[in-house]
Amino acid sequence: MSDTSAAATLFPHASKRQRYKSRSRLRSYWRPETTAQMTRPRGPNTRAGDEKDQEMELEKTKLDGVMILTPRAFADDRGMFWESWNARQFEELGLDTGFVQDNQSISRQMGTVRGLHYQAPPHAQAKLVRVLTGEILDVAVDFRRGSPTFGQWVGAVLSAENRRQLLIPAGFLHGFVTRAPDTAVAYKCSDFYAREAEGA
Numbered sequence: 001m002s003d004t005s006a007a008a009t010l011f012p013h014a015s016k017r018q019r020y021k022s023r024s025r026l027r028s029y030w031r032p033e034t035t036a037q038m039t040r041p042r043g044p045n046t047r048a049g050d051e052k053d054q055e056m057e058l059e060k061t062k063l064d065g066v067m068i069l070t071p072r073a074f075a076d077d078r079g080m081f082w083e084s085w086n087a088r089q090f091e092e093l094g095l096d097t098g099f100v101q102d103n104q105s106i107s108r109q110m111g112t113v114r115g116l117h118y119q120a121p122p123h124a125q126a127k128l129v130r131v132l133t134g135e136i137l138d139v140a141v142d143f144r145r146g147s148p149t150f151g152q153w154v155g156a157v158l159s160a161e162n163r164r165q166l167l168i169p170a171g172f173l174h175g176f177v178t179r180a181p182d183t184a185v186a187y188k189c190s191d192f193y194a195r196e197a198e199g200a
Contacts, residue, residue: 055089061154065169066140067095068156069128073163082163084130085188095167097126099188104132107178107185114185115175116200118143123194124170127187134183135159138166141173158185 057070073082083089090096105114116139119125129138141153157179158164168174170190 055083055086056093058093061156063140063142063149063152063154063172065167066154066172067167069165069167070163071165084163084165085128097128097167097190099126099128099190101189101192102186103189104184104186107134107183108181110178110181110183112178112183113175114177115139116141116173117175118173118199119191119194119197120199121170121197123191123197126170126190127168127174128165129158129168129174129176129185129187130163130165131158131160132184132186133160134178134180135161136176136178136183136185138176139174140166140168142171143173144171147171 055072057072059068059070061067071082071084073080075081085099107114136158137155138158139153139155142149142151144150156164156166158166158176159180176185
């Protein structure tokens with residue numbers, strides 16, 4: 001799509017003069033040097049020089065398989081942009097989890113507790129949890145029989161601002177408590193909801 005047609009599509013009722021100004025603005029956003037100047041908030045585990053190639057910061061926890069993921073973000077005068085999930089990227093990180101369902105919840109009151117939830121095999125679910133608005137303390141409990149860390153738990157603060165996501169393998173209990181009003185949480189699941197396998 002050309003600059004002219006893009007401006008016409010985005011601003012169909014604008015005059016030619018207005019479209020020209022909009023076209024110039026669009027072109028400035030598409031210039032490679034503009035992208036190169038975008039900044040990324042650096043996480044605690046980010047090393048100098050990693051920003052160029054690192055698309056997802058990965059932090060292991062004390063429980064095998066439970067990880068905190070922070071996507072690389074790009075910022076400009078409009079705001080920020082990032083990829084919260086990318087199948088190819090996750091596969092390259094060795095996190096080839098086949099997600100099949102997206103869930104979302106909104107909790108009006110601060111201090112709302114959801115969980116602990118799980119689905120029993122053969123419908124056990126791995127989850128990738130993130131916050132759209134607000135903040136939560138997200139918790140995963142190892143519920144895998146025979147696991148050396150059975151019964152142990154780990155928690156992470158996830159918020160819309162810190163962009164952190166918690167990857168929880170199948171076989172774990174999952175729950176969270178909200179730390180802000182009107183908190184929206186979204187999470188991907190590796191298996192479909194199955195009422196007969198549901199537990200809490």
